[in-house]
Amino acid sequence: MNRQWAAISVPMRAEALDDVSMALQRLVGSTFAVETRPQSAADEWPITAHAYVGPGEGQEATRRQLLRALEMLRIAGDGIVGPAWESFLDADAYRTRWRDFYEPLAVGRRLVIVPAWLAQPPEQADRIPIYLDSTMAFGTGRHPSTQLALAALEDRVTPGEVVVDVGTGSGVLAIAAVKLGAARVYAFDRDPEAGPAASTNFRRNGVSDRIVLRVPSATPAAPEPAALVVANIVASVHVTLMADYAGLLAPEGRLLLGGVLDARVGDVVAAARPFGLRLNADAAADDWRLLEFTRAAAPTGIAETEDAMKGRSE
Numbered sequence: 548m549n550r551q552w553a554a555i556s557v558p559m560r561a562e563a564l565d566d567v568s569m570a571l572q573r574l575v576g577s578t579f580a581v582e583t584r585p586q587s588a589a590d591e592w593p594i595t596a597h598a599y600v601g602p603g604e605g606q607e608a609t610r611r612q613l614l615r616a617l618e619m620l621r622i623a624g625d626g627i628v629g630p631a632w633e634s635f636l637d638a639d640a641y642r643t644r645w646r647d648f649y650e651p652l653a654v655g656r657r658l659v660i661v662p663a664w665l666a667q668p669p670e671q672a673d674r675i676p677i678y679l680d681s682t683m684a685f686g687t688g689r690h691p692s693t694q695l696a697l698a699a700l701e702d703r704v705t706p707g708e709v710v711v712d713v714g715t716g717s718g719v720l721a722i723a724a725v726k727l728g729a730a731r732v733y734a735f736d737r738d739p740e741a742g743p744a745a746s747t748n749f750r751r752n753g754v755s756d757r758i759v760l761r762v763p764s765a766t767p768a769a770p771e772p773a774a775l776v777v778a779n780i781v782a783s784v785h786v787t788l789m790a791d792y793a794g795l796l797a798p799e800g801r802l803l804l805g806g807v808l809d810a811r812v813g814d815v816v817a818a819a820r821p822f823g824l825r826l827n828a829d830a831a832a833d834d835w836r837l838l839e840f841t842r843a844a845a846p847t848g849i850a851e852t853e854d855a856m857k858g859r860s861e
Contacts, residue, residue: 552641553600557617558592558629561834565781570616571598655698660688678751695837696779696805708774718745725754732758735767772797782811786818793822802840
């Protein structure tokens with residue numbers, strides 16, 4: 548029996564990340580990492596996902612399923628998913644492999660993501676540090692959609708308000724909300740393995756007393772209305788959870804949805820409309836959008852739909 552971890556990596560373009568992430572989540576749960584690099588004309592594959600399969604009796608079957616699924620995505624992707632490759636790691640290498648990619652990262656005007664094993668750089672001493680010891684799929688703040696969400700929180704969090712973070716993962720958005728002044732944050736994630744990762748990061752940043760962590764939680768529900776709800780997941784999950792998002796919001800609350808590819812903006816806007824949620828603003832980075840919704844005074848109309856779709860193509 549192989550006592551090493553199998554590491555299966557697949558390169559891709561941004562528009563393939565939704566489908567690849569869903570396949571990896573289904574087959575390996577939380578044990579995958581997403582490596583992103585700045586977009587450049589010379590880099591055909593700016594994103595690489597690394598999935599890890601633990602040693603044991605089921606490793607061989609899971610490896611075969613994973614490689615087959617990634618090959619199907621490559622064939623169907625028409626050039627947006629590259630060929631997967633495989634290597635094997637011992638336990639110590641598995642636990643630390645993902646650290647190789649990370650260093651302190653300034654985000655927005657006021658924040659800096661600092662890997663927990665490093666110190667805040669002196670040249671960024673004026674920024675608010677968020678210390679993360681993220682593991683695998685739970686996020687390190689490097690993804691463009693996470694950076695869009697963090698930058699938006701700088702302008703949207705009002706001191707003393709209640710914030711809800713759906714799909715908290717490593718807890719990076721919840722931590723940012725508290726450090727930006729939120730009185731309380733309710734953080735939800737359906738993956739039970741997110742709990743230890745987020746709890747550790749909350750303690751590391753000294754914000755545990757203002758964050759209520761509810762993991763696992765398939766349906767987010769808070770005991771008080773939120774002035775701001777933020778969710779950085781994928782478009783298909785936003786569509787599924789739209790009724791829950793609407794139920795979490797205070798009457799004049801705002802909803803921030805990250806992880807939306809350009810091609811999926813229309814789907815998310817359409818799903819929000821029946822709940823009186825109007826697209827108010829959006830921000831873009833590479834192929835990703837962060838959408839901000841507010842409650843409409845009246846049901847949205849044709850003109851608004853056309854405005855939203857116009858924004859999708861710009």
